[in-house]
Amino acid sequence: MEVAKEKKIEMLRSMLLTRRFEETLTELCKNEGKIPGMMILCTGQEAVGSGVCAALSPEDVIISNHRSHNHLLTKGADPRAIMAEIYGKSTGCNKGKSGTLHLAVPEVNAPCTTTVVGGGLPIAVGVAFSQQYKKEKAVTVCFFGDGAADEGSFHESLNLASLWSLPIVFVCENNLYAGAQRYEEHTRVKDIADRASAYAMPGEIVDGNDVLAVYEAARTARERAIAGNGPTLIECKTYRCRGHGESDHQLYQPKDEIAAWQEKCPIPRLSDEVFALGLITAEELSALEAEIGAVVQEAVRFAEESPYPKPEEALEDVFV
Amino acid sequence: MAKMTMVQAINLALKQEMEKDDNVVVLGEDVGVDGGVFRVTEGLFEQFGENRVMDTPLAEAGIIGFSIGMALYGLKPVCEIQFSGFTYLGFHQLESHAARLRGRSAGRFTVPMVLRAPYGGGVRALEHHSESREAYFAHTPGLKMVIPSSPRNARALLVSAIRDPDPVVYFEPKALYRAFREEVPEDEETMELGRSRIAREGKDITLISYGAMLHETMQAASALHQKQGIEAEVIDLMTIAPLDDALFIESARKTGRVVVIHEAPRSFGPGAEVAVRLVEKSFLYLEAPIRRVTGFDLVIPLFQREKAYLPGVDRIVRAVRETLDF
Numbered sequence: 001m002e003v004a005k006e007k008k009i010e011m012l013r014s015m016l017l018t019r020r021f022e023e024t025l026t027e028l029c030k031n032e033g034k035i036p037g038m039m040i041l042c043t044g045q046e047a048v049g050s051g052v053c054a055a056l057s058p059e060d061v062i063i064s065n066h067r068s069h070n071h072l073l074t075k076g077a078d079p080r081a082i083m084a085e086i087y088g089k090s091t092g093c094n095k096g097k098s099g100t101l102h103l104a105v106p107e108v109n110a111p112c113t114t115t116v117v118g119g120g121l122p123i124a125v126g127v128a129f130s131q132q133y134k135k136e137k138a139v140t141v142c143f144f145g146d147g148a149a150d151e152g153s154f155h156e157s158l159n160l161a162s163l164w165s166l167p168i169v170f171v172c173e174n175n176l177y178a179g180a181q182r183y184e185e186h187t188r189v190k191d192i193a194d195r196a197s198a199y200a201m202p203g204e205i206v207d208g209n210d211v212l213a214v215y216e217a218a219r220t221a222r223e224r225a226i227a228g229n230g231p232t233l234i235e236c237k238t239y240r241c242r243g244h245g246e247s248d249h250q251l252y253q254p255k256d257e258i259a260a261w262q263e264k265c266p267i268p269r270l271s272d273e274v275f276a277l278g279l280i281t282a283e284e285l286s287a288l289e290a291e292i293g294a295v296v297q298e299a300v301r302f303a304e305e306s307p308y309p310k311p312e313e314a315l316e317d318v319f320v
Numbered sequence: 321m322a323k324m325t326m327v328q329a330i331n332l333a334l335k336q337e338m339e340k341d342d343n344v345v346v347l348g349e350d351v352g353v354d355g356g357v358f359r360v361t362e363g364l365f366e367q368f369g370e371n372r373v374m375d376t377p378l379a380e381a382g383i384i385g386f387s388i389g390m391a392l393y394g395l396k397p398v399c400e401i402q403f404s405g406f407t408y409l410g411f412h413q414l415e416s417h418a419a420r421l422r423g424r425s426a427g428r429f430t431v432p433m434v435l436r437a438p439y440g441g442g443v444r445a446l447e448h449h450s451e452s453r454e455a456y457f458a459h460t461p462g463l464k465m466v467i468p469s470s471p472r473n474a475r476a477l478l479v480s481a482i483r484d485p486d487p488v489v490y491f492e493p494k495a496l497y498r499a500f501r502e503e504v505p506e507d508e509e510t511m512e513l514g515r516s517r518i519a520r521e522g523k524d525i526t527l528i529s530y531g532a533m534l535h536e537t538m539q540a541a542s543a544l545h546q547k548q549g550i551e552a553e554v555i556d557l558m559t560i561a562p563l564d565d566a567l568f569i570e571s572a573r574k575t576g577r578v579v580v581i582h583e584a585p586r587s588f589g590p591g592a593e594v595a596v597r598l599v600e601k602s603f604l605y606l607e608a609p610i611r612r613v614t615g616f617d618l619v620i621p622l623f624q625r626e627k628a629y630l631p632g633v634d635r636i637v638r639a640v641r642e643t644l645d646f
Contacts (some may be wrong), residue, residue: 061393095426104425111429116416122382124390126397126597133345133371133395134334140389141567156382163377316429318462319486 003212005279008117011211013288014044014074015267020289020296021079024067025086029246035087039100042067044209044241047266048173050074051214052141054236055222059138061131063124064113066101067173070229071143076108083299089306095317096309117178120144121170128168128231137169139225141218142227147178149192158199158233167225169218170233173208175240180252193235196216201231208236209257209266239264321504326496328437329471329504330360333478334398336508338368341396344482346382347374348400348436357402358438358497384410384435388418388487391433396482404439404491405448411456418487419462430485434478436639439467440532440583441615441630442495444623447614451620452531452584457489457562458593464488464513465560469534471502476511484513493532518571522551525640526571528594529581530557533631537581540636552640560590565597572598576607577643583630587615608646611639 022041029039039058042049049070049232052063056075064071072082077093086100087094093105101115111127114120121204124142131138148154149172161168172192178182189195196203202224214236239261244249250258274280324332325529346361352375355362365373376383380401387397401407406412418431438443441450458465466481466488468474474492481488519534520541529537534556541552553575555568572578579599580591591612598610613631621629 063389093426094424097426098424102420102424104421104429106425106428110427112417112421115416116412119385119412119416122385122413123389123392126386126391127393128389129386130390130393130395133390153381153385156377156379157385159377160379160382160386213591318423319464320461 001216003215007054007215008212008270008274008279011050011215012270013292014050015211015270016289017079017292017295018042018046018050018070018073019267020292021073021299024296024300026246030218037099039246040066040244041242041246042070042266045173045175045238046070046260047211047214048171048208048238048306049143051211052171052218054215055218056141057138059109059136059177060222061109061111061127061138061140061205063120063127063140063142064110065117065120065144066113066115067145067276068103068113072103072105072108072110072113075105075110077110079295079299080302084303084306087303088308089303090309091302091306095300095313110318118144118148118153121148121153123156124168125161125166128161128166129164132169137226139169139222141169141171143171143173145178146172146174146176146192147181147186149195150178150186156299157230158195158201161231162199162201165228165230168231169221169225170231171218172233172235173238174235177240177253179244182252191235193233196233201233203233206234206236208238209264209269211266211270218303321505321542324471324504325498325501326468326471326474326492327358327360327498329475330478330492331362332504333475333482334361334364335367337479337482338364338372343392344396344398345372345374346377346398346400347387349376349378349402351375351400356400358494361400363493366375380406380409381413385417387433387435388413388421388431391431392421392429396432398434398436398482401435402438403449404437404453405451407435407437414457414463414487414489415453415460419460419523422462422486425632431487432485434481434488434490436490436492438494438497439491440493440495441620441626442532444626446622447474447619448479450626453583454491454560454614455584455589458590462487463561463630464557465491467491467493467531467560468558469493469496469531469556472504473511475504476509477513477558479508480510480513488513491531495532496535499535514562514564515558516555516557516559516567518553518567519556520552522575524551525577525579525644526553526555526568526575527579527636527640528555528557530560531583533581533583536577536631536633537636540633540640543633543637544640550640550644563593563597565601568594569598569601572602573605576605578606579611579613579636579639579643581613581631581636583615585617586612587616593596610645611643613639
């Protein structure tokens with residue numbers, strides 16, 4: 001099915017926004033003290049979240065993992081609230097209590113991002129059960145990496161989701177590395193999508209750097225789920241162009257491998273296409289990039305000018 | 321009022337809450353068609369159907385994680401893990417998600433789920449089927465840890481746990497499941513979580529316990545009274561976390577002598593926390609060191625040594641005597 005011009009521009013925008021947002025984070029991490037701790041980015045993988053979330057409705061729920069910025073921004077989270085949360089400021093989406101690895105954005109139906117690899121899968125299944133129980137026309141998407149497919153929770157979750165025909169889409173971002181382990185070193189099957197057959201659900205393999213292909217696969221899986229036909233496992237083949245985190249020296253990733261994948265970057269792939277098709281002019285593209293630059297700049301300003309939470313705020317919103 | 325066993329009383333709580341609120345669902349291994357290994361969910365499948373009483377695959381991390389997702393989106397799941405010793409397979413979900421999502425989402429999401437599991441010894445079952453590891457859960461910020469001691473409070477506490485906005489780990493003392501009957505009102509009854517109660521009033525010494533050991537403690541108190549005229553005050557904690565220390569501190573200030581009784585292993589057990597709170601808040605009132613009568617720092621032994629492991633009336637009476645004679 002032909003993808004509408006607006007949808008393509010929407011996907012281009014969300015990939016550009018994520019890239020600019022995360023490039024800014026890379027710079028901010030280097031600046032000692034501004035954002036202490038960890039920084040886990042999805043550079044090169046933006047097509048997965050941008051393609052999948054473009055196929056979703058606002059009421060659809062996403063459960064994300066440690067590499068979540070793209071998923072959340074594309075689902076519609078306010079970049080200012082995300083940036084402020086990463087800075088640990090009280091104006092952050094979680095009042096400066098959760099940081100980059102545990103962002104939760106209820107208003108866009110992104111209740112949980114977790115750094116426990118594989119930990120989000122059963123939770124996503126539970127949310128999908130709730131949607132089915134309440135007869136909602138909505139689905140749940142669970143994002144996870146190739147490493148998570150080795151966790152026991154992956155198997156427990158796919159088994160149950162299939163057994164109960166739940167409205168869920170499992171999106172595996174196979175970025176070729178789980179920590180410092182290359183895919184072949186932790187998994188024997190060539191494709192994680194093969195595991196879908198063990199749970200009697202379709203397993204789709206998608207070029208994870210082709211945002212339009214990801215979008216199509218997600219749209220099909222969503223329709224299937226909404227129709228009551230159960231879950232789908234989509235394996236998006238992509239690549240993590242940066243390290244596991246920003247402190248990772250990437251000694252285990254061959255330089256020529258990184259360079260080859262940079263050539264397959266999903267952003268120019270789409271921008272070249274929309275440009276060639278005349279869907280966007282050079283001026284409009286520049287204007288889009290400038291607008292995104294301003295959004296990110298404003299997010300940084302907002303975060304920097306916001307206060308840190310007061311110590312006593314640690315006792316708010318919890319019971320003790 | 322009908323006289324009920326604890327199994328019947330817990331079943332009544334589930335049934336009535338399910339009748340009252342469509343968002344309450346029950347899930348676990350064999351909780352549906354079979355009615356549960358201890359028959360606690362008997363009849364619920366027939367009354368509420370497979371959409372609300374769900375037999376799950378054998379997948380403890382899944383069962384607990386599914387419950388968290390359900391709870392995030394409007395349901396009130398009550399999941400059963402067949403024995404408390406099998407919660408370890410799903411502990412990461414409780415610890416990493418159920419307990420934390422309220423704080424992480426700055427209070428915008430809570431996780432209103434209940435994890436039910438039979439715990440404790442006294443039925444000659446092996447290891448995971450007999451142990452008492454409530455401290456793991458009580459030690460985890462963000463979880464509530466409840467242990468009833470009678471049919472009536474089991475029912476009332478479970479109703480409150482189901483309605484609570486936060487995750488509650490509800491351990492059922494399996495030794496008491498059918499040990500005795502108690503009158504349980506048909507009409508709704510709740511009991512505030514985080515509150516202990518005085519199970520027996522006295523002035524000479526304070527005995528603090530919960531769960532199945534509450535009954536050993538009550539028997540010991542009775543024996544001490546009959547044989548030696550000692551008036552022991554017995555406190556039933558009922559909620560291990562958050563711990564209600566007001567009542568036992570007040571009692572200790574009155575009696576000056578305290579023994580804590582539980583079947584959980586001794587080191588870092590609930591008794592240690594109780595004792596420290598007493599030292600912090602009633603030090604100058606104490607006439608003797610606080611004693612603990614507990615399980616040992618061992619895996620609970622096989623049936624032939626189980627009685628030696630569990631605190632019994634003799635060990636409690638001895639500890640009371642030594643505390644009084646100090």
